[in-house]
Amino acid sequence: MTNGVSPSGLSMDLLTGLAFLTRLPVHARPTSGADLVRASWTFPVIGAGVGAFGALIYWLAHAFGLQSFICAVLAVTATLVLTGALHEDGLADTADGFGASASRERKLAIMHDSLIGTYGAAALILSLMLRVGAIASLAGPTLAASALIAAHSGARAAMLVFMRNVPSARDDGLSAEAGVPTQSGSFVAVAIGAVVLLLCLGLGATLLASLLLAGLGAGLATLSVRQIGGQTGDVLGAYEQVAEIAILLVAAAWL
Numbered sequence: 001m002t003n004g005v006s007p008s009g010l011s012m013d014l015l016t017g018l019a020f021l022t023r024l025p026v027h028a029r030p031t032s033g034a035d036l037v038r039a040s041w042t043f044p045v046i047g048a049g050v051g052a053f054g055a056l057i058y059w060l061a062h063a064f065g066l067q068s069f070i071c072a073v074l075a076v077t078a079t080l081v082l083t084g085a086l087h088e089d090g091l092a093d094t095a096d097g098f099g100a101s102a103s104r105e106r107k108l109a110i111m112h113d114s115l116i117g118t119y120g121a122a123a124l125i126l127s128l129m130l131r132v133g134a135i136a137s138l139a140g141p142t143l144a145a146s147a148l149i150a151a152h153s154g155a156r157a158a159m160l161v162f163m164r165n166v167p168s169a170r171d172d173g174l175s176a177e178a179g180v181p182t183q184s185g186s187f188v189a190v191a192i193g194a195v196v197l198l199l200c201l202g203l204g205a206t207l208l209a210s211l212l213l214a215g216l217g218a219g220l221a222t223l224s225v226r227q228i229g230g231q232t233g234d235v236l237g238a239y240e241q242v243a244e245i246a247i248l249l250v251a252a253a254w255l
Contacts, residue, residue, distance in 0.1 A: 017042035020154075021083045022050065039186040040163075043156035051152035054079040055145030062141045072135035075148060076128065085151065090125060090237015092120030097234070098227050107227060111234050127241050134248035138255060147251035150209075152199035155243035157193025158213045160186045162231065162239050166221045171231035173246040179183075196249070205254040212246045 016039035018026045058075040062068075080088065099119030105146050116124075116147060131172035137145045160181050164199075181189075197206040 001191075003155065013039040014042050014045070017046045021046050021080050021086065024082075032084045038183050038185070040087075040160055040194075041188040042250045043160060044143060044153040044189050044196060047152035047154075047156035047193075048149050048196055050082055051149035052145070053082055054148045054152070055141065058144045058232050059141040060137070068137045068138075068140075069132070070207045071141070072132045072144070074150045075135060075144065076131050079152065085239040087240040088127065090123055090234040091146055091241040092116050092124050093234040094238035095123035096120040098223065104228050108232070111228075111232065123238075127245060134245070134252040135211070137252045143251070143255050146200040147248055147255065150197050150251060151247040154193045154198040154209065154213070156246050157178055157189045157237055158217060158243045159240045160189045160220065162217050165217075166224060166235075167229040167230040169224070169232050169235075201247075201251055201254065205250050209247050209250045212250065213243050216242050 011091075015026050016035055018024050019037055020039075021043065052179065054075040057070045061071040062072045066074075078230075093111040093113075096117040096119045097107040100107055100110050133138075135144050135147060138147055164180050164183075164186055170186070192205065194210075197209060207249040219240050220235070220242065221231070224231050228235075
């Protein structure tokens with residue numbers, strides 16, 4: 001967080017987070033990795049907003065009498081439009097890089113390439129199907145809203161924990177430039193994510209989701225270190241997607 005909490009500092013952090021995580025036309029742009037890592041505590045707050053936007057679209061579609069599957073598709077589409085598919089891009093790049101039988105340097109080059117290969121396309125399809133399916137299985141817009149807000153907030157909070165515990169694989173790039181989120185900022189982010197999960201899903205589902213996120217994070221961390229020597233921005237995006245799916249599946253099973 002900012003050095004010395006002030007309303008102006010908090011507002012700037014929120015604007016910086018919004019500028020990075022969404023396509024909203026805000027005027028604050030991260031000028032360096034340090035700006036972004038300072039504002040990283042806002043990620044679960046912004047995630048809750050993204051989930052709420054998806055929930056609003058779900059509610060509107062439901063109010064027009066559309067079936068739950070179509071409502072879920074429109075809700076996920078809304079979140080993709082709002083975020084510019086930022087994390088989906090990371091998932092696709094990570095799947096293509098890790099799926100290649102190549103050297104570490106070649107894997108990093110594949111991940112840096114803007115083209116999407118077979119592994120990336122398959123990962124995107126599975127991600128979309130699992131998210132839409134989980135949301136569609138919930139009974140009505142109230143439960144769908146709880147699941148969407150919890151998933152988007154909790155996944156972005158978990159992303160910071162992953163970033164703190166896995167070394168950067170590159171010497172350049174935004175993730176390397178930003179460095180490690182501060183302990184205080186990460187604590188605030190995790191606390192916000194945990195509160196949102198508790199309010200939306202309840203204690204039992206929150207504990208189950210937390211265990212899943214920890215296990216999936218440990219597994220992806222081990223894989224990332226073996227494949228490319230650590231994490232990149234793409235790997236962080238991939239983990240956000242995995243975490244989002246896990247929370248939605250817990251919500252679908254529990255709620």
